[in-house]
Amino acid sequence: MPDASWPTRLVYWAGGHATGLPAWRRRGVFTVVVVAWLVFEFVMRVRQRMKAQGPASPDPSAVILIPSLVASVIAAEILGRRGGLPWPGARSGRSSWAWC
Amino acid sequence: MAGGQVWPLVVGLVLILAGIGLRAWSIATLGRFFQYQIRVQSGHHVVTGGPYRYVRHPSYTGIALILIGIALACDDVWSLLAVAVLGGVGLGCASTPRNGSWNRRWAANTGSSRPAASAWCPGCGEPAGSRRRRNRNAARWVGAPGHTGPVRITVRVRPGSAHPGVGGAYGDALVVRVSPRAVDGKATAAALAAIAGAFGVPRQAVTLVSGAASRTKVIDVAGGDPAVLDRLLAG
Numbered sequence: 283m284p285d286a287s288w289p290t291r292l293v294y295w296a297g298g299h300a301t302g303l304p305a306w307r308r309r310g311v312f313t314v315v316v317v318a319w320l321v322f323e324f325v326m327r328v329r330q331r332m333k334a335q336g337p338a339s340p341d342p343s344a345v346i347l348i349p350s351l352v353a354s355v356i357a358a359e360i361l362g363r364r365g366g367l368p369w370p371g372a373r374s375g376r377s378s379w380a381w382c
Numbered sequence: 383m384a385g386g387q388v389w390p391l392v393v394g395l396v397l398i399l400a401g402i403g404l405r406a407w408s409i410a411t412l413g414r415f416f417q418y419q420i421r422v423q424s425g426h427h428v429v430t431g432g433p434y435r436y437v438r439h440p441s442y443t444g445i446a447l448i449l450i451g452i453a454l455a456c457d458d459v460w461s462l463l464a465v466a467v468l469g470g471v472g473l474g475c476a477s478t479p480r481n482g483s484w485n486r487r488w489a490a491n492t493g494s495s496r497p498a499a500s501a502w503c504p505g506c507g508e509p510a511g512s513r514r515r516r517n518r519n520a521a522r523w524v525g526a527p528g529h530t531g532p533v534r535i536t537v538r539v540r541p542g543s544a545h546p547g548v549g550g551a552y553g554d555a556l557v558v559r560v561s562p563r564a565v566d567g568k569a570t571a572a573a574l575a576a577i578a579g580a581f582g583v584p585r586q587a588v589t590l591v592s593g594a595a596s597r598t599k600v601i602d603v604a605g606g607d608p609a610v611l612d613r614l615l616a617g
Contacts (some may be wrong), residue, residue: 362460
């Protein structure tokens with residue numbers, strides 16, 4: 283991408299040069315940040331569990347919370363890849379280099 | 383290669399990092415009391431410091447920021463709408479533990495309901511007068527590190543005592559002997575009254591923080607003199 287403008291280069295770099303690969307196989311700032319978040323949550327869950335005292339109470343809200351969070355991320359990713367309604371001034375030709 | 387719109391990516395990444403940071407702040411503030419599963423632990427108390435000074439569920443606010451960031455970074459308005467609907471349902475359910483044992487145990491441990499902080503963001507959805515109420519509550523709901531206010535003491539209650547009084551130490555706890563037996567909160571009420579008398583403060587100045595159903599209780603004494611506590615522990 284030698285002649286591209288700097289925003290294009292930044293997005294291209296951040297997206298890990300993605301071309302139709304599933305999100306989890308792409309590399310880039312976005313993927314790194316999301317993976318860092320997941321690692322953070324996993325480490326904190328284990329760490330806080332080890333510090334806990336006393337038994338856990340029944341928590342039916344978790345049955346809704348976790349699936350809804352996973353579903354929202356997956357839906358965002360799929361809808362973003364389709365590009366049905368880009369943000370104002372958003373890129374075109376998404377299919378050739380979409381990174382999300 | 384087409385030209386790119388960089389702001390959704392940049393703003394999205396910033397929001398994700400801000401959300402992670404907010405959750406880390408929440409964990410650092412609560413320490414062992416931050417749990418991924420609802421869990422009432424010994425010594426539980428309401429925390430009004432750190433991010434909890436501004437919102438009631440900062441960790442959920444952090445998740446909301448992360449989700450919005452992901453949606454923005456995906457660069458599509460539909461992504462944001464999907465996150466708003468799906469994530470909103472999940473977070474809304476999780477941040478309102480309406481049923482189960484949590485609320486009952488919480489009330490039993492603190493003797494009161496939650497402080498009137500905004501649920502999601504500072505000032506969001508606050509009814510008129512609630513900010514004033516929260517500020518007033520802040521003097522009562524002490525628990526955050528560095529929060530100044532009443533003297534917080536741990537007491538060991540001995541119900542059914544033939545010789546009521548306050549004095550002596552049980553480990554680090556102040557011993558409070560009361561006549562009533564531990565039935566229907568009578569011993570707790572008597573203990574609070576006894577402590578108020580020992581410290582020479584009005585009964586209203588003594589607040590049960592935790593341990594309503596336990597012999598070991600944590601209590602705040604507004605206007606209490608630490609020197610009196612030392613004397614009582616020595617006695």
